[in-house]
Amino acid sequence: MELNEFVEKGHEVYLRHLSIDCVIMGFHDDQLKVLLLKWKENGQWCLPGGFVRKEDSLDTAAARILRERTGLQDIYLQQFHTFGDPARERHKEQFLWPRSMPPGSWMHDRFISVGYYALVEFSQVTPQPDLLTDECHWCDIHTVPDLIYDHNAILEKALETLRMRLNDYPVGLNLLPARFTMPELQRLYETILDMSLDRRNFQKKMLAFGILERLNERKTGGAHKAPYLYRFDRRKYEKALKQGLKFGF
Amino acid sequence: MELNEFVEKGHEVYLRHLSIDCVIMGFHDDQLKVLLLKWKENGQWCLPGGFVRKEDSLDTAAARILRERTGLQDIYLQQFHTFGDPARERHKEQFLWPRSMPPGSWMHDRFISVGYYALVEFSQVTPQPDLLTDECHWCDIHTVPDLIYDHNAILEKALETLRMRLNDYPVGLNLLPARFTMPELQRLYETILDMSLDRRNFQKKMLAFGILERLNERKTGGAHKAPYLYRFDRRKYEKALKQGLKFGF
DNA sequence: TATCATTGTGTTACTACGACACAATAACCC
DNA sequence: GGGTTATTGTGTCGTAGTAACACAATGATA
Numbered sequence: 014m015e016l017n018e019f020v021e022k023g024h025e026v027y028l029r030h031l032s033i034d035c036v037i038m039g040f041h042d043d044q045l046k047v048l049l050l051k052w053k054e055n056g057q058w059c060l061p062g063g064f065v066r067k068e069d070s071l072d073t074a075a076a077r078i079l080r081e082r083t084g085l086q087d088i089y090l091q092q093f094h095t096f097g098d099p100a101r102e103r104h105k106e107q108f109l110w111p112r113s114m115p116p117g118s119w120m121h122d123r124f125i126s127v128g129y130y131a132l133v134e135f136s137q138v139t140p141q142p143d144l145l146t147d148e149c150h151w152c153d154i155h156t157v158p159d160l161i162y163d164h165n166a167i168l169e170k171a172l173e174t175l176r177m178r179l180n181d182y183p184v185g186l187n188l189l190p191a192r193f194t195m196p197e198l199q200r201l202y203e204t205i206l207d208m209s210l211d212r213r214n215f216q217k218k219m220l221a222f223g224i225l226e227r228l229n230e231r232k233t234g235g236a237h238k239a240p241y242l243y244r245f246d247r248r249k250y251e252k253a254l255k256q257g258l259k260f261g262f
Numbered sequence: 263m264e265l266n267e268f269v270e271k272g273h274e275v276y277l278r279h280l281s282i283d284c285v286i287m288g289f290h291d292d293q294l295k296v297l298l299l300k301w302k303e304n305g306q307w308c309l310p311g312g313f314v315r316k317e318d319s320l321d322t323a324a325a326r327i328l329r330e331r332t333g334l335q336d337i338y339l340q341q342f343h344t345f346g347d348p349a350r351e352r353h354k355e356q357f358l359w360p361r362s363m364p365p366g367s368w369m370h371d372r373f374i375s376v377g378y379y380a381l382v383e384f385s386q387v388t389p390q391p392d393l394l395t396d397e398c399h400w401c402d403i404h405t406v407p408d409l410i411y412d413h414n415a416i417l418e419k420a421l422e423t424l425r426m427r428l429n430d431y432p433v434g435l436n437l438l439p440a441r442f443t444m445p446e447l448q449r450l451y452e453t454i455l456d457m458s459l460d461r462r463n464f465q466k467k468m469l470a471f472g473i474l475e476r477l478n479e480r481k482t483g484g485a486h487k488a489p490y491l492y493r494f495d496r497r498k499y500e501k502a503l504k505q506g507l508k509f510g511f
Numbered sequence: 512t513a514t515c516a517t518t519g520t521g522t523t524a525c526t527a528c529g530a531c532a533c534a535a536t537a538a539c540c541c
Numbered sequence: 542g543g544g545t546t547a548t549t550g551t552g553t554c555g556t557a558g559t560a561a562c563a564c565a566a567t568g569a570t571a
Binding site for chain 1: 277278279280314316317318319320321323341343344345346347348372374376426428429430451455457459509510511
Binding site: 460462463466467470482483484485486487488 | 558559560561562566567568569570
C-alpha cells in the first residue's frame, strides 16, 4: 500500500481510532535494546506501531506489525495495556504531514492504542522502517530519546510489566541464543531489572527453577575461565510460562 | 438518553467499535459475587458494559459505567485486558433486537472491548440495570451462568489477574467493611483463590505484611469465641499497592 | 454448668535467601 | 613457559520465611 492510498483509504481497511504500539526488545552487548522508528516528517522517534484490519484480531494485527518491522514470525508477544487518554497524542499536528495529509483523513482521529511487547533474538532481526518512517534502529534502553505522543510512557509500562513477570515467569528463551552461559543470563536479568545481582545466588535460583540444562561444553574464546553453556529445557520452560514459577499462597 | 436515541445517534457521542466491560466483584456471605445484567431481548446474562464518549479516557468511561450500575464513586478500578477477536461476539444478532435495531446502526459493528475489574463493598451497592437490560443482580462466582459473547472468558481473565495480583499486592480494603475479623479476611482470600488456607499461617502472613491494625475490640454476637476486629492501615495499604508486598529479586 | 465450635497463640522442621570466601582456569604477557 | 589477572565453579553460614501441627481460651448454647 502506498502512502497516498494509506492516508486516503486506510479507514476502509483498518478500524478507526484504534492503533497498536509494539515495544520490541532484544539483548545485545550486555544491554537491553528497543526497536525505534524515525518519523519522516520531523525526525522524531517513536515505537513501531500500526493498525487493525477490520477482519483481524488484535493479536494477529500485532504479529503482522512485528513481522513487518523485524522479518520474524512466531514471536513471543504479550499484550500489556491499552492507552486511551484523549490527550495522549500530544503535538499530533506535527506528525500529520501538513503538506500531504488531507484535512478529513482518518489519521486526524483520536486513537486508542493497544500496547504489546515482544522479546526477540537480536541477531535474527532485520529492522525495517514503515510507510511513515525512514529509519529503524535498535536503541539502548537506558538512552531512549524523547519519543512522540505518550510513547515513553508506553515503553515504561512495558518494562514495568516485564519486570513484574520476571518474578513469576521465566525470561530468556526469546532473548538469548539457543546456547548461552550463566553470566549472559544474569546480565539479561540485571539489565531488565536495572540492578546488580549476586552471581552465586543468581545461579542457585535459576537452577532451582528447573528449566535449565547444562551442556557438557564450555564457551571458549573469552579472556578468562571458560563458562559452561546452558540451554532451556523447552518443555519445562513452556510449562513454567503457563503455571508460573512459584505460588504465593 | 432513550433507547431509540442511543441506537440511532450513539455513534455521534461514542467511539465506534469500542466498548468497555466491567467485572464488578463484591464479597458477601463468605462468597465472592459478581454483578450481572439480564438482557431485555432474550433473557441472557452479561457483564455490565458501556461505551467510550469521544472526549473521555478509558478510565473515565469505566468509572462512569461503574457509577451507573452501582451508584458508587471513587471505586477501585483496574484495567486488565483488551479483547479483540473478531469472532468474540458470537450470536450477536440475537442481542440486537430484530424488531427495533435499524440495519445500519453502529451497534452492528464489530466491537473491541477493554476489560476492567472493580472491587466494591457489597453493602454499599445499589444494582441498577441499563438501557438494554431489565435486571441487575449479584451472582455467586461459582454459579455464574452462560454469559453472552465472550463474557465468561472475560470474567475468567479478570479472576486470573486478581489471583496473580494477590501474590504481590494487598486485597481487601475495597471488598470488606471498614472493620473486619481475621477469619473474614481469610475467607475472602480463600474464595478468590478457590482453595483453603491454614488459619494460623494465614494470620502470621497477613500480620507480617504490616498493613493491618488490630483494634481493642472483638466482634461479638457470633456463636463462638469472639474474634478481634482489624482495620487496614490506609497509608501503609496504599504504599503496598504501589510498591508491592515483596520483591522477587 | 457442661458442651462445642471457633479463636488466639504458640513450636518445630524445612526451605529459601542474602552475604560472603576460596579454589580452579583460560587467555594474556613478559 | 610460568606468573598474572579477571572470571568462573562451588561452597558455607546465619537469617527469614513457610508448612505442618497442638493446645489453651472463650462465648453462646443447651
